[in-house]
Amino acid sequence: MNKSKLAIGLFVAGTLTAVFGLVIVFVGPIIIDDQIVKNLVIDPKNEISYTMWKDIPVPFFMSVYFFNILNPTEVLAGEKPMVEQRGPYVYRKRLQKQNITFHPNDTVSYLEYRSYYFEPSMSVGNESDVVTIPNMLVLGAAVMMENMPIAVRLLLSATFKGFKEGPFLSKSVGELMWGYDSKLVDFLNKWFPGMLPSTGKFGLFSAFNNSNTGLFTVHTGKDDIRLIHKVNSWNGLTKLIYWRTPQCNMINGTAGQMWPPFMTKESTLPFYSPDVCRSLELVYQREGTMKGIPLYRFVAPKTMFANGSDYAPNEGFCPCRQSGLLNVSSCRANAQVFISQPHFYNADPVLLDYVQGLQPIEDEHGLFIDIHPNGPPHNGHPANLTQLWEALESTWASIPVECSRVHALMN
Template identity: 25%
Template sequence: MRRRGTAICACGCLSTSLLFLALAVSTFVLVQVGILQETLDNYIRKEATLKPGHESYKQWVHPTIPMYKDFYIFNLTNPSEFARGEKPSFKELGPYRYRENRKKTILEQGDGTITYVMSRTFHFNSTGEYTENDTITTINFAYVAAIYNANTTKLRDDLQLVIDTSVHPKPELVIHTTVYKLLWEYTDPLINELYKLRKTLSPYIYLQLNNSYSDRELPSIVHSGTKDSLKTAQFIQWAGLKELPFWRNKANFIHNSTEGLLFHPFIHQDEELQVFISDANRTFHLHYRNKVKVRGIDAYRFRLLDSDFRPDPNYLTGNNTPIGLIYLGVLQNPEAPVYGSKPHFLDCDESLHKAVEGISPPNRNRDDILADIEPITGSSLRLHQRIQLLINVSQTSGHFKSFHHITPVYFPLFYLDEYATLDEKLAAKLNEMVFTPIKTVHTGVWVLFGLCCFISLTTGLCTIRWCANLCKYGDWVEERRPLILQKTDS
């Protein structure tokens, strides 16, 4: 019976050992997805909210991530041939690089909301080869805008009066100007004369604005994320507007979109993210594409939906255009036939690219709108907001002789790339504040799991040995009995 008793002991010991092992695994699971992980997630959610004192708040108010705006000018190389009806031919010049400084002035820290005004200033940052004083040749877009309005408004009589009576030379189809004037404050005698007659017009045409955006004067409101972390940095109101103008049926919302530098924490690959780009007066939608690394940090790459750069029937004007263009004319004063597309006509109707010469073929990595987002914090590690500006030049009759023979074309003026990329200093800070604590917790979990396994194994071996010795020498072993009972004498 000794063998049976020993087997019982061994089974009991083995059961005890397995019980300890199960306890170790249970402890690992509890720690990994339970208390410690939840505590860590709550810490990240808290730090990612826009609350004074948090690093995310400091970066949102006054970003220290290097931000730039690069302009690439399409310089017209055959102005005489273009005036006679040939295709326009271009040489791309640039980048003309500007360092962007973005700062928010907080007006009110509400219950789950922040009200602020923002200023954006741009300072030329020479790349060596190009300067703001470079002379370029392009279409007289002020003249094109004036003719466009003459066909639709009371400006017609004023424009004709200026052309007939002005002592200045008659406006020409093509102009020679500096890069600075083209981008920031173009004016010419035609605009100045019209301004004298109509003070409601601006004496300048601003294709870009420097430190004079409307959101510098009118308040914007965003969610701080303290009530719902999934709404962190999302707009409630932009520049005094809760709904975007020029859209039917609230088809394009400000709500649920951010400015692109910060999203909510814990981004998932199946999400649709929304970015509001004020230069285009609309919200764009981003979808996950692939995983990338930015300075050694894992990130999700989100790209723009192709459908966002197509005519939208809910937009009140400018929809009778080829695929790939969006109408931006309503953003000008006076309104002008200005359109936006992706650079180099990416995802546009082929006819647009074939109508011009000298424009490089499109390249998705170079020309698309994208955001590389760190998924745990929702921070943009690399962001590119790109758009190409064009003006619709049409053939006209009557007094505007410069336009009698040209071939109608969507004339590209320039494209811009507004971008921000994480630098080494901010990468080190992100590692210190987020990834080091995460690695510490995960390392501690595995150490604890290993310790539990070691204790379980050691305890099991000791228990088996103890049981074996007990089975061999213990008092409870059944006594031997004789195999044959002998008869007793009667």
């Protein structure tokens, strides 16, 4: 009798265990997914996740490299620039959202301010390091001079000589990054207002520090988790005005820090970057792990900066040069500014023929981000390309020609 009761008890226990196991197998993922959704929705009631969204506690780091020109005199004679990479000069970047306003249609508006702090312990060099680079003020002015009356061109040419401004300049990293005093800048702002994008010190990142990236309005995900972080508008615009086709002027994806959960290998990571003045998209490449955490790696497709001849949908971003260069002049006060991946990675190989010292390597220079399919980014050459895209690169291919032109104008 006891054996019978024991057998029945074991059978019942086994049955309950099996049922419980089946419940866990089928219901468990649903519970976990539901919890993920609840924790990701942008809602002040989710105190922990909302605080992290508002003032991101995870440190961002921006690594800046300069190409120091070793043969400026020879370049003026028409030879190829010879460069050496200097850096990285590493800056910790703090992001903080302000002016947060929730709207009835399950969207939220905010301004995200960014500030940078030099990290000497992570850098190879110091902000006092002096590097020689093209004088972007002079080169830019020389390009603009071409369509001006001859009297104006003569005046500017005399101004360059008077201020002893040439095709190249040697400045400290700190001055190049955050600004330096220039009598030429003062002169141009006085006599040619609007020619330069700023009226203060001239620096590559002077306009970025302690600034915001514009008024973003994004979906909170409350009505549909698939829309979370998707940009509804930027500075009140639902489409851009910089480019030549409706497709190129579309504002797609998120603001570039997070994407909806539950990704698959067929997913893409679209985002809008104000610093690039356009929407971009990363595509799945492979699986990976970091400290045991499964990750998907998404990368920039080769077509991202392809010109209109190599990739027809990009025709709206032209006038174009070789593939691998994005012309952002239309949103940079018509200054001749181009963006590329570092060392012209994924660009037309002919660009490497114009300069000595570049060696594109995928692991070092390719744009990628590692992201958990159900969570935020973990690693990468950041896809919030307010980090990557801030490293604006001039077109090295044009430097010998432009420098020779400026040299001729001044002599």
